[in-house]
Amino acid sequence: MTETGTIPSPGLDLRAVPGLVLSELGRGGRGVIVLAVDGLSWRAAGQAWRSAELTCLTSTFPSTSATAWLTSITGAPVSEHLVVGAAYRERAGGPLINVITGDVLAGEPAPREPVPPLTTLFERAEGAESVVVGRELDLLRGPWVRTLTRGAARQPARHALARDPHELVTGVVADVEAAISVPRRVPLLLWVYVNLDDHLHGHGYDEAAMSALAVLERHASGWAARGWSVLAYADHGLVPVAPDPALARRWAEVDVAGLCELPGGGAGRVRWLYPRPGMDREVADRLAEAMDGHARVMRAAELDCVEPSTQVRERLGGVVAIATSPSFPLPDPRLRHEHGALSPEEMRVPFARWVRSSLA
Structure with missing residues (x-):
């Protein structure tokens, strides 16, 4: 801790995620399902997910999605992948860009500097078939999302996108079931984006969000009972705000x-x-x-x-x-x-594991 709040903790921040996922993949079994839950704080996960093994990780600085998801997929700190937030100048004298959408926000358009070509979790998952269900991420065209999902096949969402937490979980479950029902000769690494963040920005960790998370856990436990390793983690938490x-x-x-x-x-x-x-x-x-x-x-x-x-x-x-x-x-x-700052509620995020049944 410093006077600024909670800072990224070496060894226990989002840079650890690729190693944790690959270690789980190495345990054998049918494969690994990873639920990437946008906006889920450590505190909320502890309240909603009672059957999971939970480890507390710290987010990145800034504690925002573009920065945090990329660190979690590449294992690289901000100083290496250089995605310092959603809106920033790529270089001195360059324009202000939105790295998620690829839009130029201010300044003269200039040749783009790509996100550095760092190795992703999916490229490191040798001997497995990597699949990403990007859901809302599939609507984005900026350089960030292309780097984030490199090395994985993309499965389109099979269910309508939704902000309502229960409709969101229904869609995520349908997408997971579609992916794990396909016969495969090698283990599957399935990474599914769960966009709870859109609801949380307006409502926080309300009853709808918390009950939907409990439903998601019931499905995670069910997949684990069927022989899948099931993991979940988040990019950041959120705090109440009242801008002056x-x-x-x-x-x-x-x-x-x-x-x-x-x-x-x-x-x-x-x-x-x-x-x-x-x-x-x-x-x-x-x-x-x-x-x-x-x-x-x-x-x-x-x-x-x-x-x-x-x-x-x-x-x-x-x-x-x-x-x-x-x-x-x-x-x-x-x-x-x-979110974006350094308070514990923004910075502390869960890494969850539901133990796979050895009898499946």
Whole structure:
């Protein structure tokens, strides 16, 4: 722990996921089902999943999906895969991009820098057939999702996409059943995206979410009883937020062309600015005063929660603000629960295992 909150824990963060999955695959059996549950916190998993073996991992910084899922699939820290959030500048002088959709958000379009070609979990799963059911991920066309799923065959969703938690679980279960019903000559590594995050942003860990998670566990236990190794993990948790319009106005007064080269980027409860050359200190001081204690504001070079590198700092910009209160101004102020910062509820995530029956 530091004053910023919970930082990624070497050996017990999302970089450990590929090794854990491959170890389970090496135990034999029919194969491994991995449920990738977007937005599930450690606390919520402990309440909903009573029959699973649970290990607590820490997320990435920022604690947001684009960064965290890529680390969990490649085992690489942010300083290697360089996806520092959803919206960032790829390099000095380049445009602001959304790495998930591939859209240019600001600046002049330029030749894209691909996500570094790191080896994925699916490419490492030798002797197995890797299949991804991306569900909502199949709607994305940016470079991030192509890197995330490299080395795996894609199975289209067999059930309509849904935000309602119970409809979501119904679809996920149908997708899993479709995949495991196919006869195979080699073990299967099945990775299924479970987009609980869309519901959680509006409602948090309410009764609908928690009861749907309990239903998902019943199916996970059933698959384990049928001879499958079943694992689940998450990318981040969420916390309640109540953005203050006055703080949003103060942020906008600093995020202006006279001070910054590009509009700010960020990832929910972590945001950053791109000061003009030589203005890092001035922008940091102005933003710290504007945030009035509702964020920890620092220059990117001063970050203690991510391994520093020139490429990381170029992407983050010169000044970073990490939320320390629910009033922090968000890129989308309509949300009622958000993530991206370093609170324990955002950073602590589950890795779950349902023990496979040896009698199946």
